[in-house]
Amino acid sequence: MSDSTPDTPGAPWLILPTYDEAENVEAMLAAAGEVLAEAAPEGYRILVVDDGSPDGTGKIADRLASEHDWVRVLHRTEKNGIGPAYLAGFRYALDHGAGYVFEMDSDFSHDPADLARLLGAVRSGADLALGSRYVPGGGVTDWGLLRRFISEGGSTYARLVLGLRVRDLTGGFKCFRREVLEAIHFDSVRSRGYAFQVELTYRAVRAGYRVVEVPIVFRDRERGQSKMSWRIAAEAMWLVPLLRIGRQPPSSSPAAVDTGAQSARDEHTRTA
Ligand SMILES: Nc1nc2c(ncn2[C@@H]2O[C@H](COP(=O)(O)OP(=O)(O)OP(=O)(O)O)[C@@H](O)[C@H]2O)c(=O)[nH]1
Ligand SMILES: [Mg+2]
Numbered sequence: 089m090s091d092s093t094p095d096t097p098g099a100p101w102l103i104l105p106t107y108d109e110a111e112n113v114e115a116m117l118a119a120a121g122e123v124l125a126e127a128a129p130e131g132y133r134i135l136v137v138d139d140g141s142p143d144g145t146g147k148i149a150d151r152l153a154s155e156h157d158w159v160r161v162l163h164r165t166e167k168n169g170i171g172p173a174y175l176a177g178f179r180y181a182l183d184h185g186a187g188y189v190f191e192m193d194s195d196f197s198h199d200p201a202d203l204a205r206l207l208g209a210v211r212s213g214a215d216l217a218l219g220s221r222y223v224p225g226g227g228v229t230d231w232g233l234l235r236r237f238i239s240e241g242g243s244t245y246a247r248l249v250l251g252l253r254v255r256d257l258t259g260g261f262k263c264f265r266r267e268v269l270e271a272i273h274f275d276s277v278r279s280r281g282y283a284f285q286v287e288l289t290y291r292a293v294r295a296g297y298r299v300v301e302v303p304i305v306f307r308d309r310e311r312g313q314s315k316m317s318w319r320i321a322a323e324a325m326w327l328v329p330l331l332r333i334g335r336q337p338p339s340s341s342p343a344a345v346d347t348g349a350q351s352a353r354d355e356h357t358r359t360a
Contacts, residue, residue, distance in 0.1 A: 093157040096131030098187030100124060100207060100263075103177035104136050104194045105170050110143040111311035112195050117152055117159060119200040120192070124158075127204045133184070135160045136194075137177040139167040169280030170260070170315075178269050189269055191262045195309035198261040202304050206263035215268050215297035218254065218289065219261030225303030226256070238321060246286045246328045254299060257289055258282045258324070261304060264292075271295045283324040290331050 102120055106113055117134055124132040136153075138146040138161065146163050153159040162180055164173065174191060181189050188210055192198045202219060209217035220226045222243060228236065239258060246257040262285075272291050279287045293299055 095133060095184045097185040098266075099131040099133060099185065100128050100188040100190065101132070101181035101184070101186040102134045102190040102192060102203065103174060103181060104134060104192060105173040105177065106136055106138045106141060106145045106149070106194045107167055107315060108141045108143045108145060109194045109312055110141070110145045110148060112309075113145050113148050114152060116194050116196065116200070117149075117156075119196075120203060121156070121158060123200050123203045127207050131158075133158050133160055133181070133186070135162060135177050135180060137162045137164065137173045139164045139173060169284075171277065171280040171284030174284065175274045175277060179274065182266065182269060187266050189264045189266065191260050191264075193260055193309075195312055197306055197309055198304065199307070202261065202302070203263075205302050206261070209300050209302050210263050210265055213298065214300035215265045216289065216292045216299045217263045218256060218299060218301050219259055219304035220254075220256035220301035221259060221304060221306050222255035223301045223303050226301075226305060227303075228306045230308035242282060242321065242324055246324070249328050250286070250290050250332050252290065252293060254289060254293070255301060257286045259304075259306075260285050262288075265297075268292050268295070268297050271297075279323060279327050281319075281323050282321060283327040286324060286328055287331055 102124065104116060109116070113136065120134055124134070136149040136159070138149055140146065140163065146161065149159070149161045153161050162176060164176060178189055188207060190203060190206065192203070198219060206217040206219060221228050222240065228239070243255065243257045247254065272288065277284070277287060289299060
């Protein structure tokens, strides 16, 4: 592994959680690496966080890390949910000087080309840019009615319960400015699945950070197995109201809050 290569302070780090993504991981790294090389020529890193995938995803990632100095791998011993995997990845990236941190699925549901637009939104003033399916210009392809209902219904439910104006709360394609993650107490984050995405965005808004939605089109995975389950959806149902009643550390600095659902293309800014 090329851990010896110094990390550029302030660089963007993309965290890719993987569980049984042997069919996707190499192409994913190549595609995302190409986009980041252009968007951040001064330096970038991609960190694969693998939970001991039985299909050998971690070994493929290790080989890629030995070939490219911008690839890093964090191995965890057991499948523990996407939330804990991301938190471990965030910690690693912050410890290595990341200035921006991305979340993205490793199954091509999120288009790596959109990394550039998310980074652009944060560089031009957002604290957290969300890839959003539910603002004009965004959407989903390939989904049946039931899956649409669960996703959009879940976002609407969380939006109403939490009193936010963000349209896509359950999506997992994001770019954080470093400071946003530093303000979140990782130890007190309890959710693992979709609720994890809701919880992080909620905390960012509560802490006074500016959240912007960038339209994206979400595609179904073509390779590998889905890990979405009813248990993950059910977790979101009961955890979201708990977030609202404040069983978490209070936000630190209530600055000007922009909770407005907004596409990066919109010129105007709505403030709460
Ligand atoms: N490290 C780690 N990664 C996970 C875990 N669960 C899911 N992932 C990864 O997180 C990303 C999103 O998970 P998906 O399986 O695509 O789940 P989903 O997006 O909810 O479901 P589909 O889109 O239907 O496939 C993928 O890159 C997975 O490999 C986990 O427990 N640990
Ligand atoms: Mg997926």
